[in-house]
Amino acid sequence: MTQDRVNDFAIKIATVNGTGSASANTLLMKSIFRSGVPVMGKNYFPSNIQGLPTWYEIRVTKDSYVARSGKVDLMVAMNAETYTKDVREVASGGYLIYDSTWPRPALLARDDITVLGVPLAKMCNENFNGVRTRILMKNICYAGVLAALLDLDVAKIRELLAETYAKKPALVDSNMKAIELGYQYTRENFQCPLPMHVAPGLLGGSKTAGHLLIDGNTAAGLGCVFAGATVAAWYPITPSTSVMDAYKGFADKLRTDPATGKKNFAFIQAEDELAAIGMVLGANWNGARAFTATSGPGLSLMNEFLGLAYYAEIPAVLFDIQRVGPSTGMPTRTQQCDILEAAFASHGDTKHVCVFPRDPEECFYFTRDAFDLAERLQTPIMVMSDLDIGMNDWMCPELKWDDSYVPDRGKVYNQDEIAKLEKFHRYLDVDGDGIPYRTLPGVHPKGAYFTRGSGHTQYGVYTEDSAEYQVVLDRLTRKFATAKRLVPKPVIEQDAHIDIAIVAYGSSDGAVREALDILAVHGIKTNYMRLRAFPFGEEVDKFLEQQKLVFVIEQNRDAQMRSLLTLETRVEKSKLRSLLHYSGLPISSEFIVKGVLAEVQPKPRKLEGVA
Amino acid sequence: MTFLPKPKVRHPSLPKNSLGLTRRDYEGGLSTLCAGCGHDSITAAIIEASWGIDIEPQNMVKLSGIGCSSKTTAYFVSGGHGFNSVHGRMPSIAMGANAANRDLTYIGVSGDGDTLSIGLGQFCHAIRRNLNMAYIIENNGVYGLTKGQFSASADVGTKAKKGEVNQQPPIDPVLLALTLGATFVARSFSGDKQQLVPLIQAALKHKGFALIDVLSPCVTFNDHEGSTKSYEYTREHYDAAVQADFVPFQREISADYAAGDVLPVVLHDGSRILLRKLDAGYDPTSREAATAAISERLKKGEFLTGLLYVDPAGKEFHDVNETPSIPLNQIPFKALSPGSAALTKVLARYR
Numbered sequence: 001m002t003q004d005r006v007n008d009f010a011i012k013i014a015t016v017n018g019t020g021s022a023s024a025n026t027l028l029m030k031s032i033f034r035s036g037v038p039v040m041g042k043n044y045f046p047s048n049i050q051g052l053p054t055w056y057e058i059r060v061t062k063d064s065y066v067a068r069s070g071k072v073d074l075m076v077a078m079n080a081e082t083y084t085k086d087v088r089e090v091a092s093g094g095y096l097i098y099d100s101t102w103p104r105p106a107l108l109a110r111d112d113i114t115v116l117g118v119p120l121a122k123m124c125n126e127n128f129n130g131v132r133t134r135i136l137m138k139n140i141c142y143a144g145v146l147a148a149l150l151d152l153d154v155a156k157i158r159e160l161l162a163e164t165y166a167k168k169p170a171l172v173d174s175n176m177k178a179i180e181l182g183y184q185y186t187r188e189n190f191q192c193p194l195p196m197h198v199a200p201g202l203l204g205g206s207k208t209a210g211h212l213l214i215d216g217n218t219a220a221g222l223g224c225v226f227a228g229a230t231v232a233a234w235y236p237i238t239p240s241t242s243v244m245d246a247y248k249g250f251a252d253k254l255r256t257d258p259a260t261g262k263k264n265f266a267f268i269q270a271e272d273e274l275a276a277i278g279m280v281l282g283a284n285w286n287g288a289r290a291f292t293a294t295s296g297p298g299l300s301l302m303n304e305f306l307g308l309a310y311y312a313e314i315p316a317v318l319f320d321i322q323r324v325g326p327s328t329g330m331p332t333r334t335q336q337c338d339i340l341e342a343a344f345a346s347h348g349d350t351k352h353v354c355v356f357p358r359d360p361e362e363c364f365y366f367t368r369d370a371f372d373l374a375e376r377l378q379t380p381i382m383v384m385s386d387l388d389i390g391m392n393d394w395m396c397p398e399l400k401w402d403d404s405y406v407p408d409r410g411k412v413y414n415q416d417e418i419a420k421l422e423k424f425h426r427y428l429d430v431d432g433d434g435i436p437y438r439t440l441p442g443v444h445p446k447g448a449y450f451t452r453g454s455g456h457t458q459y460g461v462y463t464e465d466s467a468e469y470q471v472v473l474d475r476l477t478r479k480f481a482t483a484k485r486l487v488p489k490p491v492i493e494q495d496a497h498i499d500i501a502i503v504a505y506g507s508s509d510g511a512v513r514e515a516l517d518i519l520a521v522h523g524i525k526t527n528y529m530r531l532r533a534f535p536f537g538e539e540v541d542k543f544l545e546q547q548k549l550v551f552v553i554e555q556n557r558d559a560q561m562r563s564l565l566t567l568e569t570r571v572e573k574s575k576l577r578s579l580l581h582y583s584g585l586p587i588s589s590e591f592i593v594k595g596v597l598a599e600v601q602p603k604p605r606k607l608e609g610v611a
Numbered sequence: 612m613t614f615l616p617k618p619k620v621r622h623p624s625l626p627k628n629s630l631g632l633t634r635r636d637y638e639g640g641l642s643t644l645c646a647g648c649g650h651d652s653i654t655a656a657i658i659e660a661s662w663g664i665d666i667e668p669q670n671m672v673k674l675s676g677i678g679c680s681s682k683t684t685a686y687f688v689s690g691g692h693g694f695n696s697v698h699g700r701m702p703s704i705a706m707g708a709n710a711a712n713r714d715l716t717y718i719g720v721s722g723d724g725d726t727l728s729i730g731l732g733q734f735c736h737a738i739r740r741n742l743n744m745a746y747i748i749e750n751n752g753v754y755g756l757t758k759g760q761f762s763a764s765a766d767v768g769t770k771a772k773k774g775e776v777n778q779q780p781p782i783d784p785v786l787l788a789l790t791l792g793a794t795f796v797a798r799s800f801s802g803d804k805q806q807l808v809p810l811i812q813a814a815l816k817h818k819g820f821a822l823i824d825v826l827s828p829c830v831t832f833n834d835h836e837g838s839t840k841s842y843e844y845t846r847e848h849y850d851a852a853v854q855a856d857f858v859p860f861q862r863e864i865s866a867d868y869a870a871g872d873v874l875p876v877v878l879h880d881g882s883r884i885l886l887r888k889l890d891a892g893y894d895p896t897s898r899e900a901a902t903a904a905i906s907e908r909l910k911k912g913e914f915l916t917g918l919l920y921v922d923p924a925g926k927e928f929h930d931v932n933e934t935p936s937i938p939l940n941q942i943p944f945k946a947l948s949p950g951s952a953a954l955t956k957v958l959a960r961y962r
Contacts, residue, residue, distance in 0.1 A: 163960070212961040226954065228947040230939040231710045233703075250957060254949040262935035264942055266710040266928075271736040275703040278696070278733070282707025285694065286672075286715075287940035290707060308697055399958060401951040407944055440940070441708070442715045445669040445690030452695040462685075 005196040007037050007062035007203065009073040011146070014086045016079050018050030020136035023164075024143040025056040026393070031147075031156045033213050033395065036206030037198050038064040040510075041213075041393045042586055047238065047331040053082045060150075060198055063517075064207060066359065066394060066510035070590030073196055074149075076142050078120075083107060095194065097145060099138070116190055118145050123181045128174070137178040144182025151193035154183060210398050212360075216389035217293075219360035219399065220319055221246025223367025224291055225254055226401055229317070231290035233268040233279035235298060238331045239387040240321040243293035273298035277305040277318070284315045285451065287412070287440040289371050293319035296338050297328065299345065306380055307346025308453040310476075313427070313436065315374035315381075315410070317367070322386040324584045333584030334387035336506055339560035342382040343534050349473065353483050354382040354534040358509040359389060361396035362532075368405070369488065375410035377483050378438060386555070388507045388586040411437045418444040426451075426460030427472055434478030480535055487533035492543055494527040499548040500600060501527040505561060507586060508553050514589035515596070522593075523602040526551075531561065536569055544571040549599075553592060557582045628665045637662045639686040644679055649801030649827030649842075650749045654686045656804050657718070657747075660811035661688055664859055664882075672708055672717045676701040676730060679756055680722035680749035680827075699730025702737035705744050706928070712938040713929050716815055717744035724754050727763035727782045734784075738791040738820050743927045745814035745821045748784055749801070751829040752840035759832035766912070770837030783909060784824045785919060789902045794925035795821035796901070798916045800849050801828070802842065809884075810918060812857035818879040819927040826914065839912065850908070853895050853917035854887040878923050886918060895920055 011028075015021035022043070029041045040059040046052035059069060073094045077086045083104065090096055092112040098104060100117025107115050124137045147154055158176055165171040186192060200206070220243045224232065232251075234244045248267050255264040266283075270276035276292045283290035294302065299320050309316050322338045324330035342354050355370060357363045363385055370381040411431075418424060418439060426449040427436045436458075439447030449460045457468040458475065494501075504512045509530055516528060529543050544550060544565070552562040559578040566573050579595035581587040625633040637658045642651050661671065668690025675681035677698035684693045696704045701719050709717055726734045726748050737746070752765040761769075764784070765777040788796045795817045799807045807825065814821035826845045828834050834841045839848075860881040874896070876884040886895055893915070894900040901920040908915050935942075949957075 212958060214958075214961040218961075222954075222957070226948050228944050230942065230947065231707060233707060233710075253957070254953055255947065257935065260935065261933060263933050264935065264939065264947060266932050266934055266939060268706065268710065268740075268932075270703065271732055274700060275706075275733055275736065278700045278703025279707035279710065281696075282694075282704035282709075283711040283940075284707070285704070286708040286711035288707075288711035290711070304697055305700065398962075399954060401948075401954045403951050405948075439692075441672045441692035442670050442712060445667075448669060448690050448692050450685055450693040450695065452693075453697060454695065 005073070006199050007060055009196040010057060010059040010069055010071055011074045011076065012072040012086075012089065013056045013058075013076040013142070014079045014082050015054055015056075015139060016081075017046055017048060017052050017054040019139055021054065021056065021078070021139045024139045025058065027140075027157060027160055028143050028146055028152070029058050029393065030160055030213060031152050032058070032060060032198055033208050034156050034160070035153055035198060035200040036203060036208050037200050038062065038207050038395055039213070040066050040068070040395065042068060042388070043392055044585065045332050053079050062203060062207070064395070065514045065589070067514055068511070068586055068588040070588035076146065077107070078139065078142065097142065118142070118182065118185055120145075120182065123185065124178065127177065127181060137174070140175050140178040141182040144179035145186045147179065148183045148186035148192045149190070149194045149197070151197040151199065154179065208395065211395050212398055213393045213395055214360045215242070215391055215393050216357065216360040216363040216385050217242040217321065217391060218246040219364040220293070220367050220383065220385065220390075222250050222399070223364040225250045227289060227368045227371040228407055229289040229291050229371065230264065231266045231268070231279070231283035231288045232292070233270050233276045233283070233290065234292050234294070235270045235273045235276045237273070237295050237298050239323055239391050240293040240295045240298070240319060242391065243319050243321065273301040274305065277302040277316070280316045280318070281305060281309050281314045284374070289317070289375070289407075291317035291319065293321060295321050295323045295331075296325045296341075299338055299341060303346045306352065307348060307350050309380045310346065310350045310352065311348075311453055312451050313378040313438070314451075315378055317370045317374050317381050317383065319383045319385060321390040322384065330584050332387070334507070334586055335555050335582055335584065336384070336386055336508070337556040337560065337582070339384065339556070339564060342384060343564055351480055351535070352380055352382055353377060353487060354384050355488055356384050356505040356532055357389065358506055358530065359396050360394045361399065363389060364399050366488065372408040373483075373486060376408050376486060377435065377479060378410060379479070384506060386507050411435055413437050413439050413447060415443050418447040421446065424449065425458060427456060427458045427475070429458070429475050429478070433482045434475050434480070435482060484535045484537045487535065487537070489537060490532055490540055490543070491530040492528070492539065494543065494546075495525065498525050498527050499546070501529060501543070501547040501550045502553060502592075502596075503529045503531065503550055503561075503565070504553040505531040508555060511587045511589045511592055512553060515592035518589060518593045519596055522597065524596065524600055526596070534564065534568070536565070541569045541571070544569055544575070547575065550576050551579050551596060552576050553579045553587070555581050555587050628662055630665050630667060632662065632668070634658060634662045636668060636690065637688050639689040642686045643682065645831045647830040648679070649751065649829070650680055650683050651686075652801040652804065653747065653749055653807065653825055653827060654683050656807040657687045657811055659804070660808045660815065663808065664812045664815065664857070666716055666815065670715050672715050674701050674705045674708070674717065674719040676721055676725040678722040678725045678754075680720055681725060683749070684720050699725050699728070700733055701725070702730065702733040702742065706737060706740065706742050709742055709744065709928065711940045713743070713934065714938050718815065719744055719746045721746065721748050723748060723750045723752060723762040723764040727784060731763075731782070735787070735791055738788055738793045738822070741794060741819040741925055741927045743819055743929070745811065745817070745823070747811070748822070748824045749827040750784070750824050750840070751827050751833055752838070753829050753833040755829055755832055766839040769839040770835070772832050772835055784822065785905060786902060786909075788822045789898055789905075789920060793822055793920070794819040794922040795918070796920040797821075797823045797855070797918045798826070798914060799823060800826045800845055800916060802846065803916070806851060806854070806916065809855055809857040813855055813884045813918065816857070816878050816880065816882050817921070817923065819925045845914070848912055849914045849916050850890070851917045852888070852890040852893040852904070852915040852919065854889055855918035856885040856887070858883045858885060876921055876923055884918065884921065886921075889917070890915070896922070
């Protein structure tokens, strides 16, 4: 361990779920963040309430990387059940901390790591009463151990506890007592700090100022409140539920009339996902901004209604917080595995607009954009987040709201406009952009029309006539072409002299950015295009055309985005090389670097000064 | 929202309601159902009922799923928006629409397949939420568009057109609704317009979920001998327990009703339903008694009809959700989006 590991290492904490370790981990991560040192946190938790193994990874990263490095430098092994696996995972030269109340000579099997035993249970049993309290405090206690080893600011920890338990001051003292126990024992028995530690002073000022530590589901829920969504309907499913929890929490606070107690929103827990999306369509059809949040299995159930929304042209915003499939899969693990399902949801010729946020910041802004797009295009917009973005705390720039923002409610005729029409035709392409005008119920009898999923003419009348049916289908194609111009553009970083590229989307972005830096050190430079929406605009085709070799990086087995690119752009299939990460853990920079290096040989560096 | 259309040229002798509209103004497209279909009689009753209680056409929202019955929303009140959704899922569309705008009048038309098979879940949960809508089941015991399969309301022993005899017990929507806590439960017969019209009016005005199960024979697939949903069988086996007359808020109760015979039920807007017991022992204000009486008669293959149970005091969805009286879709954006200062404040805990 050398000086260069200061402010640059990864800790992993292995515990049992339901034992309060989440509070300890959040406390640790946030105290580092508050000290001005960038952090990344990933929670690997089981689909269970209590008793199964769970891990939390905290990466201290002076360069503000937001992905996993793929390495563990310090392991806190609190779960005897997973010791073997946990010991194996520590990088050579790293550290392992365990509860030495019960000595484990087997843990000393590796001679390339340092094992530090702290009698956590013993200390907590001596200092706290009650079985549950002792278990909880044991976990807070390891936070004290780490505070000593990593040189964390104990005052900051107290400050955070005071904020968390503002209404229960007694808990601040008991938690602090546990912190102090671990802290003092460690200071007295080991050399502190470790060579790898946190040193805010070395960063030349705070690198976290102006940033938040927030998860994507919270940002999305908040975005729904600010975008003016009034109807939220959902069926509980991991990992999407916290989008709804966040919306409800913020709306209760910000949308309840203090004088009357009345709520300027409707929050409906549906009986299943079929009903949830139905409610969203009913509300949007009736002029409210409405949304739902779900995950893979829920999206499967919503397919029928999504086809209706596509064909009857009803706006909707749907958050898909993707988790590991197929079927129930691994509900608490992450993937990007619903891309094709979302893009083509439902039977018949259907295509849907999808946006791919990369982090909580984009979850917030894309939420606002999704409501605008939904109403402008009169179609469902899928916000394709994932468990990694949705449920982990990410460091991202402060969220801003532009008070001059005016929502785009799309082409909706008002009362006067309807009155002036000779006759209203629901599905007529008046403006030539494929987007028809709509009317809302209760406004004017001349605006009344019949919404249906059965064959209809451009005048909104039932039909089984081939030509009349095709007129509407072809206009929908034109509307989708219009969507290409309106959706978020890809982010392209390109050098005209380079013809190798990486294409990625969503939560892979952080790992790609770090990989690009590492590859540059290896002498490999690549272009980068981050897709942010489907349908793909002309820029996507142009970029792909200019490359010789394109690595498409995704977190699924079947290369779903690569398939979508081959279907929906002019790209030659043979150019596209997939790097597929589908273990259920968030993709790491290491995975991408290895994948690229396997195909592309580093250019020998020119030796300077040699004759 | 109030809007009075320009007067249309009509025969001057056509009677007008208080909005100056004739029955013609409540009609819709031409029915494409089979001649003699019970559903068309129900459509006629809806037209009569809507006209009679002065509903502004644009304020009526017509919802349906899939099936013969679900087509009928196109055949009445063409001045109101219609939504022919997907099979069995109309209640969720109605829920969302109602959440967005609580001021409109919602009427759903469904069938026994749409409600009791594919849509059973949504039907039950709409009742649990006490969604404010009138929900009419056009119940004929048979799938029409797919040519004659039994539905979940087919009685044990009833015979299909091709001779098959149904063995599975039926789901009775009226009993089901009663067990789920419905606050307005009625049954009627498409051939009894006199009974049906005031029931529809009361259902439209009831605050909460109002179910009317209307026995509506299918002339093509279920009107033969051996069927328990034929015109003939229904006429012989239905028995009105309670006569319900609807009296809009403005109107005086006519002198026909002698005090004591009539139980007035006052609805949220001041209008009244006058219940006259035709069956002396029947009590439409007791869920338990109503359930027992209906079950008793069903065992004998008989249908009690009329407004079988009513509770005007139930809390509907918006009461529970505590939504304001202004429809959510009409709240100005400024009142919905909290603004940058509020954002800075709520983000404090994430810094």
